[in-house]
Amino acid sequence: MPILEIAAKFGTYAVMAVILIFALGVVTFRNLFHCALCLAAALIGTAVIYVVLQAEYLAAIQILLYVGAVVTLIIFAIMLTEHLAGKTARQNNSQSLLAIVGLLGFVTLLATLILKTPWPVTPTALQAKNSVMGLGKALMGTYVFPFEVISIILIAALIGTVVIAKKDAPEEPL
Amino acid sequence: MIVLPLSHILIFSLVLFAIGVYGALVRRNIIGILISIELMLNAANINLIAFSKYTSLSPETGQIFALFVIAIAATAAAVGLAIVLALYRVRKTVQADEVNLLKW
């Protein structure tokens, strides 16, 4: 069915364009809450890209962890630090122009490199089917040590977060 | 299966990464910087998964690395935001250039 395939291909490019637009929103909007919402939209779009790359498990994890947890945390922090109705202060510093020039150079350099490199795209890899089962086996077999390290890091971060965010003296006004 | 050229995906994630770097460089608000960093990590993840799909013979490797990146990003966000809240409580500001007590 070539028509459906072409449509899916253009759909993927459209999703990529939408992600880039939302990403621009993330770095340009003045209201931080809007930035966080744009970030959520960009992350959901990325999950779609993962599905296109046949990493459905990663797509679900991306939505669960990023959109469900990280963005919620960020919005929480925004709510606790911003004033509800007041106009926000100047959001950007004065390095904007310099950053744009530098990044344009960076992007052109890397893009030419990417286009010139002959990538070893193997047809066998394209056909390979990855299952959740294989992922779990790799996680528990080959990569069991990093897995355990990650869990220790998570526990440490959990305790550290509580310790940092805890109020020292209860009588101190917020 | 949709066959996109690998280089298109790489250029897409490169542009996404560059946007994230731009945000991290020009934002004054610390939370804004954190959001931009999440964007950069996300771009790196796309690259990992694209490479594991197109080149490696074991399709799991890239996905597992992406999984670790996501977990680390979550911890980074949690700890970073806790620091921001503590900072806000002490200094009443979340602008990065107003926190210059240790700056020479």
Place this chain on the structure above:
Amino acid sequence: MIRSWEFYVDMIFVTAKAWILSLLGRFLPDWIVVLASITISGVVILCLGPVIMMYLTLLERKVIGRIQNRYGPNRVGKWGLLQPIADGIKMFTKEDIVPANADKIVHLLAPIVIVVPALMIFLVVPFGERMTAVNLNIGLLFFIAVSSVTILPIFMGSWASRNKYSLLGGMRTAAQMISYEIPMTLAVVPAIMMSQSLSTNTIVLAQTGDFDLHWFIFTPWGIVGFIIFFLCATAECNRPPFDLPEAESELVAGFHTEYSGMKFALFYMAEYMNAFTLCGIAATLFLGGWQGPFLPSWLWFFGKTFLLICVMIWFRGTFPRFRVDHLMGFAWKFLLPLTLINILLTALWQFTSNLTAWLWSILILGISLWILVKLNRTFVPEKRHYPLES
């Protein structure tokens, strides 16, 4: 091939769809048939969601009415059957009020966005044999991921309203939903371990047995997992006794204080559709989904789901609202350790089905329950006396 009439009753919807598709396939190219297949499933779900929501409101009002010793709606149509339609017309004709200081775009987007995850969960619910709209191999994970997105539109609505009650409700919702998501996800794990699959279809198929009654709930870890999942599901869709986000006596209406007319109806709709899908998933995971003797599969599924919904309504009619610290403590200090013990027991004994293993696991579960209850003594503040001024 000759099959019994029961098979045809069972497959009535599947056969109807296949017939329409074969009719289309005779005249039109292949890709239109694929699109038509997607469209049919989509349209069915888009119609099913709102209809289920409308009649759930009626069911709830009727049952609550009976619990509180009154009739409930009975004026519009026979037994009040047209009441939801009348309510819908009323909602449509109400004025749409937007607060002057509100963030207009986000205020508009929030009720639209909240319906999307609620409808998307319908995609992986197995309504009957071969009646899953999309048979994903990560169906259960899809459900968990998509239902976690629901927090975002609630935040949008509460922030954009520029109202202190909305904001407080939004904060409470976020805290509650994040906390209860964790035990809910962990309570699902025993079902995944027993069926060794993330696909909702395979999980249902793993529960076949004599009389189709080999349900996961009939194991010690299954019943503990089911109870925890159901409590967390009640908390996830903000229903009483976990309805702190919209506690009327404290917060007016929580995050949808500033919404009226159709926008409010959309929030309401998402809430009821979430209640339905969560009950449906609970039935799928632990009550055998569409498995059951004698009756057609879809009837079994809807029967189990509506039974669970009636239990939710019963909760609402019975329990008073939680206090905030009790709510958080219940999730973190009670449900979370219990789910972890439950997973451990499943891993130890899921492959043996002898009686000793069961007795051991019941014993361990009982002891851990007792210890957790003992550790979780509720904090009772000291009684304060206010002497009258003489």
